[in-house]
Amino acid sequence: MKINRRLFMGGAAAGAAATTLTAPMVHAAGHGKPKVVVVGGGAGGATAARYIAKDSKGEIEVTLVEPSRSYYTCFFSNLYMAGFRELGSIAHSYGKLASEYGINVVHDWAVGIDREARTVSLAGGATLNYDRLVLSPGIDFVDGAVEGWDVTHQNAMPHAYKAGSQSELLKAQVEAMPEGGTFAMVAPPNPFRCPPGPYERISMIANILSKKNPTAKIIIADPKEKFSKMALFQDGWSRHYDGMIDWIGGDFGGGNVSVNPHDMTVTIDGEETKVDVCNVIPAMKAGKICDMAGITEGNWAPVNPHTMQSRVDENIHVLGDASSQGDMPKSGFAANSQAKVAAMAVRSALTGSKLFPAKFTNTCWSLISDDDGVKVGASYEATDEKIAKVDGFISKVGEDGELRQATYEESVGWYAGITSDMFG
Amino acid sequence: MNWIRNAAIGLTVAICATTPSFSNEIGNAEDGEKLWKECKSCHAVGEGAKNRVGPHLNGIFGRRAGSEEGFKYSKGLARMGKDGLIWEFDLLDRYIENPKAFASDTRMSYRGLKDEQKRADLLAFLRRYSDNPGDIPEAAPTVAGTDHEVDPAILAIQGDPDYGEYLSSECTSCHQLTGDNDGIPGIIGWPAEDFVIAMHAYKDKFRPHPVMQMMAGRLSNDEIAALAAYFEVVEP
Numbered sequence: 322m323k324i325n326r327r328l329f330m331g332g333a334a335a336g337a338a339a340t341t342l343t344a345p346m347v348h349a350a351g352h353g354k355p356k357v358v359v360v361g362g363g364a365g366g367a368t369a370a371r372y373i374a375k376d377s378k379g380e381i382e383v384t385l386v387e388p389s390r391s392y393y394t395c396f397f398s399n400l401y402m403a404g405f406r407e408l409g410s411i412a413h414s415y416g417k418l419a420s421e422y423g424i425n426v427v428h429d430w431a432v433g434i435d436r437e438a439r440t441v442s443l444a445g446g447a448t449l450n451y452d453r454l455v456l457s458p459g460i461d462f463v464d465g466a467v468e469g470w471d472v473t474h475q476n477a478m479p480h481a482y483k484a485g486s487q488s489e490l491l492k493a494q495v496e497a498m499p500e501g502g503t504f505a506m507v508a509p510p511n512p513f514r515c516p517p518g519p520y521e522r523i524s525m526i527a528n529i530l531s532k533k534n535p536t537a538k539i540i541i542a543d544p545k546e547k548f549s550k551m552a553l554f555q556d557g558w559s560r561h562y563d564g565m566i567d568w569i570g571g572d573f574g575g576g577n578v579s580v581n582p583h584d585m586t587v588t589i590d591g592e593e594t595k596v597d598v599c600n601v602i603p604a605m606k607a608g609k610i611c612d613m614a615g616i617t618e619g620n621w622a623p624v625n626p627h628t629m630q631s632r633v634d635e636n637i638h639v640l641g642d643a644s645s646q647g648d649m650p651k652s653g654f655a656a657n658s659q660a661k662v663a664a665m666a667v668r669s670a671l672t673g674s675k676l677f678p679a680k681f682t683n684t685c686w687s688l689i690s691d692d693d694g695v696k697v698g699a700s701y702e703a704t705d706e707k708i709a710k711v712d713g714f715i716s717k718v719g720e721d722g723e724l725r726q727a728t729y730e731e732s733v734g735w736y737a738g739i740t741s742d743m744f745g
Numbered sequence: 746m747n748w749i750r751n752a753a754i755g756l757t758v759a760i761c762a763t764t765p766s767f768s769n770e771i772g773n774a775e776d777g778e779k780l781w782k783e784c785k786s787c788h789a790v791g792e793g794a795k796n797r798v799g800p801h802l803n804g805i806f807g808r809r810a811g812s813e814e815g816f817k818y819s820k821g822l823a824r825m826g827k828d829g830l831i832w833e834f835d836l837l838d839r840y841i842e843n844p845k846a847f848a849s850d851t852r853m854s855y856r857g858l859k860d861e862q863k864r865a866d867l868l869a870f871l872r873r874y875s876d877n878p879g880d881i882p883e884a885a886p887t888v889a890g891t892d893h894e895v896d897p898a899i900l901a902i903q904g905d906p907d908y909g910e911y912l913s914s915e916c917t918s919c920h921q922l923t924g925d926n927d928g929i930p931g932i933i934g935w936p937a938e939d940f941v942i943a944m945h946a947y948k949d950k951f952r953p954h955p956v957m958q959m960m961a962g963r964l965s966n967d968e969i970a971a972l973a974a975y976f977e978v979v980e981p
Contacts, residue, residue: 714955734929
């Protein structure tokens with residue numbers, strides 16, 4: 322039996338769907354087309370679903386479970402905050418994955434996984450069978466990571482680390498800052514999604530403040546002593562936003578921080594400051610469906626680097642931010658790269674297609690100011706122990722303006738490329 | 746004093762008028778030839794020039810846009826041609842100043858040349874192959890060459906397009922399969938030989954781009970041939 326996409330689209334129909342579907346699907350196991358369920362429609366999940374469907378040419382039935390109808394990419398959401406992108410330009414729908422690739426797109430939350438029965442249960446009540454499950458749920462926040470803050474405070478002190486309404490909120494708050502006001506960021510400890518992300522965000526907020534509110538101040542409380550592209554960012558900050566940004570690293574008490582969302586204060590190493598906007602980016606862990614599936618060790622889900630299979634359950638592949646794999650950073654580019662390796666492994670397991678050696682790549686572009694782009698990247702291979710870095714590169718301090726502009730333009734091209742690779 | 750200067754200008758004009766080349770009127774073709782080095786990884790000009798990643802440019806002055814037989818143009822340029830755009834100096838000058846501003850979907854992945862004098866020089870060089878395309882200057886056929894020498898044995902490798910399709914998933918994280926060029930060039934429909942030459946130029950670190958040096962650096966000769974065979978036949 323083929324899952325009727327429309328039954329799943331509306332929450333009201335979900336109860337009916339559950340009764341209709343569960344019975345025949347038990348019988349379906351081992352019969353008919355092999356089934357793949359993908360949970361999470363971001364850079365990992367959307368890419369995996371598309372590649373499995375595209376390359377199996379109809380031999381595998383693919384269901385993608387993603388709660389959002391409009392998906393906002395985290396990458397480039399910082400550019401939106403500075404006005405370099407419209408919010409609509411980072412929104413994507415799943416229409417093509419359904420219509421052109423025949424993927425069953427189910428807008429619902431996955432709320433449970435039965436690894437014995439190989440089923441995924443959805444918040445709407447339905448149950449999906451799988452032969453292989455791909456989990457690409459992204460990140461959740463570690464409870465109690467920042468003293469005084471939990472997700473119920475995300476309106477007063479947004480994280481904006483899942484793009485969309487949180488990005489809009491943070492942008493609006495920055496634009497409403499009083500003249501000479503203070504913006505604070507609580508930066509996360511390693512490992513976290515998008516290592517240069519907080520610092521690109523600081524650059525973009527400094528960019529808009531330097532144009533509209535040039536006497537405003539920015540404070541960053543950071544538990545780390547070093548961060549991604551640190552020399553490039555600090556050089557850029559002193560060239561473009563001299564005196565505006567105060568970065569307090571771990572060696573100066575930046576990790577000893579608490580916040581009070583009611584009074585809008587931030588206390589760093591015992592010193593309390595009244596702020597106008599506070600962006601709290603807490604410590605992160607794998608999206609909680611990984612915990613529910615029982616495949617995490619610590620905060621993340623360890624995987625076999627050759628295939629991205631969970632170390633705990635070979636019927637489950639984990640992609641992107643949620644996985645713990647070795648040397649790759651948690652980035653959209655990395656998730657997209659891992660998804661292709663997983664898609665190949667899934668097809669090989671279910672249809673006997675050829676398995677080639679895994680290769681991975683990553684590049685992270687960051688914008689520091691108008692037309693001042695930088696990048697860092699590396700290539701990787703699978704070893705038995707981990708995904709291991711082979712070779713890499715990084716932009717250099719002192720590059721001329723033309724090269725920096727070309728790097729920025731390249732990132733715009735990459736955005737168009739990766740989003741069409743994800744969504745068709 | 747004025748009359749002396751005027752007389753000098755008159756003399757210059759007189760000398761120009763006796764030279765058969767038109768190049769002095771719009772720029773310095775010798776300087777333009779140096780600038781051409783940047784173009785020739787994609788375009789050929791001169792005796793026997795063929796379409797490569799870009800169309801050959803013999804007779805570009807006076808040619809209708811998007812009209813060179815056998816070359817796959819972007820929709821925008823093809824449409825401009827149908828609408829009657831004929832390449833002449835002012836239009837070529839505007840195009841190479843900022844190709845994307847002129848034709849937003851152009852496949853020419855060239856940033857543009859802001860310096861007006863340099864554009865004039867480059868166009869002066871190109872015009873040598875237009876006013877009288879059959880009349881190729883004696884020293885010129887060298888310009889049909891490429892920017893990088895590759896061992897003929899490597900160029901002779903027949904790539905497996907199916908393997909290329911598999912490998913291509915690494916490329917399509919950035920390069921769009923539609924051939925669109927938004928800051929990262931389109932790579933579909935290239936003649937396989939040009940693709941191989943370009944990739945080896947990165948692999949040998951002759952071309953400077955660090956991402957491409959890294960990507961090409963770990964591809965074997967067979968893998969490069971496979972990618973070339975695959976991308977050559979991808980239709981937008």
